[in-house]
Every structure is written in structure tokens, then in C-alpha cells.
């Protein structure tokens with residue numbers, strides 16, 4: 001089947017952000033925006049596909065197609081494993097990630113073009129969602145820094161263009177320069193951890209707009225001025241003074257490159273202002289994903305495959321070495337005693353008896369062993385390696401190959 005056009009693939013938007021930044025409200029807003037588009041033009045636009053990955057949320061103000069709470073009971077997990085709230089969320093997410101294959105199967109079935117029964121003449125063009133929306137747990141680190149979060153994100157990104165929407169509580173983050181810088185550093189760490197394109201969503205712009213933050217990001221001088229104001233306000237001992245001031249100063253210089261890679265939008269999830277700009281940014285990130293991130297993902301996948309292959313080769317060599325030792329010990333394989341030929345004359349019989357006595361007493365000439373041993377071992381090793389490789393490679397990728405290898409070991413040890 002030809003791979004689908006990347007422009008037609010639904011794009012996955014993963015909402016992450018500090019607790020209380022407004023992720024769920026933002027999800028609700030973009031979900032309702034896409035539903036409105038669908039209602040306006042039902043024949044050309046499908047509603048989004050929505051996933052809730054927050055196991056601890058009591059109720060979500062939007063309808064999700066896949067909800068982690070349907071498969072994992074967070075409260076029960078806490079009870080059974082004797083965990084606190086964060087451990088409970090983490091374990092629930094881990095349990096859910098064991099079903100990632102099923103989740104991806106459903107997503108691919110619902111969001112990717114499916115081959116029709118008669119491939120040559122597709123009946124009607126399938127209307128697929130243009131967006132997959134994901135809400136994540138409030139405890140950001142539980143999702144971003146856990147193995148299960150990585151598994152879910154990398155599985156998603158291997159099938160769909162994926163962008164992160166990092167939701168920021170604008171009024172809170174603009175309280176002072178150090179809060180702003182902390183938030184930016186958190187965003188940068190997530191960017192480097194996930195290696196996915198990111199949009200900074202300055203939320204709650206109905207309370208305070210994002211212009212000041214944008215200025216701090218784009219204009220180093222204005223951040224310096226804000227820093228000086230903080231110093232004056234809080235005095236030398238405050239967050240803007242002393243070593244903190246110079247630290248923030250140099251960090252703002254370092255972060256310039258990071259800011260250049262980010263899309264920034266101001267949104268009010270309450271009023272809906274800025275939502276259209278957000279979707280424009282999402283489309284720009286889709287291109288970036290295809291141009292920069294997909295090749296990187298492919299490269300990482302190839303590297304991982306190569307590594308697996310190397311490990312397998314090592315295993316084969318190790319098994320071969322073990323075989324050599326155990327064959328030697330048992331006198332099987334290349335160390336098997338050659339079948340005795342019947343002596344034809346009395347002197348031959350005497351010679352053979354002498355040899356037997358020598359072997360039994362351990363008095364074998366070292367030269368004799370070396371002479372034909374090295375050649376024989378190489379041929380034996382090569383043959384054995386080929387047969388092992390065949391045994392490991394044959395089969396269904398499941399236990400078939402391993403089974404054959406095991407059979408082979410058993411037979412050769414007899």
C-alpha cells in the first residue's frame with residue numbers, strides 16, 4: 001500500500017503544562033473549535049479524535065474517544081499498590097502504556113485511510129479526523145519524564161505528525177523574570193527530552209496578554225530592563241539581585257537560539273481568542289515535523305534496529321563460544337571422536353592401541369592438536385554460525401527461530 005500523503009495525515013496535538021495552567025480548558029476550547037468547523041461543513045471536515053491520558057481527573061468537559069480511566073482505575077491502583085497520588089498516576093500510566101499497541105491499532109484504524117475491499121476502485125473518499133487531541137496528567141513530570149510517557153509519545157510520532165502544545169499560565173509566569181525563566185527552562189528541557197516540535201501557548205490572555213512575554217523572548221534588552229526592575233523591587237537579596245541576576249542574564253542570552261525555534265501564540269481558553277492562530281501554528285509545525293523531525297525519527301529507528309542486530313550477533317557468537325566449550329567438555333561437535341576404522345594389519349592394531357593409551361593418559365602431542373585443529377575450528381565455526389543465524393532468522397519472528405536454535409543445541413549436544 002502506498003504511504004499516505006503526509007499533508008493528509010491527522011496531526012496529533014499533545015497538551016502539556018504545569019498543573020492549573022489550563023490544559024483541560026484549552027483542550028475543551030480547541031475541541032469545540034474543531035467541532036464547530038465540522039458542523040459548518042460536515043461533508044469535508046471530520047471531528048477530532050480525542051484522548052484523555054489523565055487518570056486522576058474527575059470529569060472532563062469534552063467527550064473523549066479513548067479515555068485512560070476506562071482501562072485503569074486510578075484509585076484502585078493507589079489502594080492495591082499502596083501508593084500516593086503521584087505514584088498512582090505514574091503506575092496507571094505505566095499500566096496503560098502496556099496497551100500502547102492496542103491504542104495505536106485503534107488510532108490507525110480510525111484516523112488513517114483504510115484499504116477498501118476492492119483496492120482498485122475506492123468507493124467513497126473516507127472522511128478522517130484532521131486532528132488527534134491528547135490531554136495529559138496535571139503532574140507534567142509524570143508524563144514527560146516517565147518511560148510510559150516516552151513510549152506513548154514515540155509510538156504516536158511514529159504514525160502521525162505530532163506537536164506539543166506547552167500551555168503556560170500567562171498571568172502567573174509574568175509575575176517576575178525568574179518565574180518566566182523557570183517556565184522557559186522547563187519548556188526547553190521538554191523540547192530536548194521529547195525531540196518534538198513545540199508551540200508555546202500563553203493561556204489566559206483575557207487576564208493578561210502575552211505581549212510582554214513575547215517581548216522578553218524576542219528582545220534581550222527588554223528582558224534586561226525587566227530584570228533591573230525586579231532587582232530594584234526586591235532588593236539585592238531578592239530573586240533579581242546578586243548571582244541570581246547575572247544567572248538570569250546569561251541564561252536569557254543562551255535561550256535566544258531556543259526561542260527562535262518556537263512558535264508562540266496567545267490564547268484565552270475562556271473566550272476563545274487566539275484559537276485560530278494556534279491552528280495556523282500547528283500547520284507550520286506539521287511542515288517542520290515532516291522536514292526536520294521525521295528524518296531524525298527514522299534515523300533513530302534505524303540506529304535502534306542496528307543496535308538490536310548487533311546484540312543478536314553478539315548473542316550468536318557467545319552461544320558459539322559456549323558450544324565450543326561444552327562440545328570440548330562432552331567430546332561432541334568438532335571435538336567428537338572420529339569413528340574408529342577397523343585395523344587391517346596387526347601392526348596397525350598395535351599402533352591404534354598405543355594411541356588410545358596415550359589419549360587416556362592425556363599424553364597427546366600438542367603439535368598434533370594444533371595442526372589440523374585451527375582449520376577445522378574455522379570451518380566448524382563458520383558452519384555453526386551460518387546454521388545459528390539461519391535458525392534465528394527463520395520463522396515468524398516469534399518463538400519459531402528461537403525454537404529451532406534450541407532444537408539445534410539439543411541435537412548437537414547429544
Ligand SMILES: Nc1nc2c(ncn2[C@@H]2O[C@H](COP(=O)(O)OP(=O)(O)OP(=O)(O)O)[C@@H](O)[C@H]2O)c(=O)[nH]1
Pocket residue numbers: 017018019020021022023024025026137138139203204205206207267268269270271
Ligand atoms: N481567566 C481564565 N481562566 C482560565 C483559562 N483557562 C483556564 N482557566 C482556569 O484555570 C483553572 C485551571 O484550569 P484547568 O483547565 O483545570 O487546568 P489544568 O492544567 O487542566 O489543571 P490540572 O489538570 O489540574 O493540571 C480553572 O479554574 C480554569 O477555569 C483562561 O483562558 N482564562
